[in-house]
Amino acid sequence: MALRHYTLDFNLSSPADCPSTVRGLQSIFQEQEMTETVHDTEGHGYLATFIGKNGRFLVFRVHSHGLVTLDLQCCEGDDIAQVENLLNALENKLSSILHGNIRRVKRLPALTRGAAVDRYWPTADGRLVEYDIDRVLYDEDSAYQNIKILHSQQFGNILILNGDVNLADSDLPYTQAIMGGGKENYAGKEVLILGGGDGGILAEAVKLKPKMITMVEISFHIAATHMKKTCGSVLDNLNGDCYQVLVEDCVPVLKKYVEEGKTFDYVINDLTAVPISTAPEEDSTWEFLRLILDLSIKVLRPTGKYFTQGNCVNLTEALTLYEEQLGRLSCPVYFSKEVVCVPSYMELWVFYTIWKK
Structure with a gap:
């Protein structure tokens, strides 16, 4: 069973008087029949936990530096109206007790923890976003990665x-x-097209009347079933009037094209974003990215262009490191970049266009 976690914070102009603040709330906790346990904070304010008969668990803390916090956990099936009434009572009472000393009151919507449908996903720059996800359509581990298809109302x-x-x-x-x-x-x-397993790039590209599109992707059948609004019917078959889909690792394919001297007008890399750091666990990603870059430039025609995603616009250090890699390729290149708002990312994203000098 999932838990609902509510938070209520009071930022104060000066430290609160602990005894009077605690006394002022006692009647509310008594009405709720919540058992109190006071904890030793070694001089760092007041900390108590309260447990109710219905499984509610509340942490009340008066911090010595001028912050009062309440964290309330309750079971998913608890009466939401009763929980809201309790929070309203605590907020109103604290507002009365701390009147004149309050700089800001912040009460956040409940965070649902452990639910069957996970609605929380981090942005690239580490912010937590809650999506309006209402069901899981697919969740499996492939030989390469975990793949989920979730449905969002928005x-x-x-x-x-x-x-x-x-x-x-x-x-x-x-x-x-x-x-x-x-x-x-x-x-x-x-x-x-390198990657592009959701089929979106292929679906849009075929509309533009190219001579031939070659898409190299290790897995696409899940998108063909669950991402129809994105890919349309292009992934229903491996071959179309102006495209072919190769279900292969792109590195051997690129190396083969280099050896054969095969070239393209456009290379679109939809494999992976720019790594967010240079930590050891990211080294292999950077190496893979450099390899794909170098091989792609080699199969690019003199007037051709290479397109790829970068990362979140806030990750300036990672993007700078990527741009430094462009100066270390087998041939000199120019590049430009565009910042685009991607709806489901809920953040601005950088895209690169690269071409030979």
């Missing part, structure tokens, strides 16, 4: 890979940005 079906929001039905701006932002002429061109 964003439609969302593809989540290893805990990262990848793409939603709402995210056409992402697809348009990684294809050059609508400024490119794909008619009669040869296009290579």
Whole structure:
């Protein structure tokens, strides 16, 4: 069974008087028949826990530096109206007791912990976002990663890979940005898509009348079933009038194209975002990214362009490190970047266009 976690904070202009603050709330806790346990904080204010017969658990703390906090946990099936009444009573009483000393009162919506449907996912820069997810459509581990398809009332079906929001039905701006932002002429061109398992890039690219699109992806069948609004019917078959899908690892394919001298007008890398750090656990990702970059530039025609996502606009250090990698390729390149708001990411995202000097 899930828990609902409520928080109520009072930021004060000066430290609160602990004895009077505690005495003022005693009647409310007594009415709720909550058993109190006071904890030793070694001089750092007042800390008590309260347990009710219905399983409610409340932590009340008066911090010595001028902050009063309440954390209330209750079972998912608890009467929400009663819980709200308790919080209202505590907030009103504390507002009366601390009158004149309050700088800010902050009460957040309940955080649901341990629910069957997980609604909380972090942004790339570490902020926690609560989505309006109402059901899980798919959740399995492949040979490469964990794959989830969740349904959001606002964003439609969302593809989540290893805990990262990848793409939603709402995210056409992402697809348009990684294809050059609508400024490119794909008619009669040869296009290579690396990754793109949600099918969004392929679905949009075929509309632009290219000569041939080659998409190299290790897995796409889940999107073909659950991301129809994104991919349409392009993933129903491995071959179409102007495209082919190779179910393979892209690195051997790229190396083969380099050896054969095969080139493309556009290479679109939808494999992975720029790593967010240079910590040891990220080293392999950076190495993979550099390898894909170098091989992709080698199969790019002299007038061709390479498109890829970067990362969240707030990750300036990681993006700078990526741009430094562009100066270390086998041939010199130019690059430009565009910042786009991707709806389901709930943050601004950087996209790169790279071409040979």
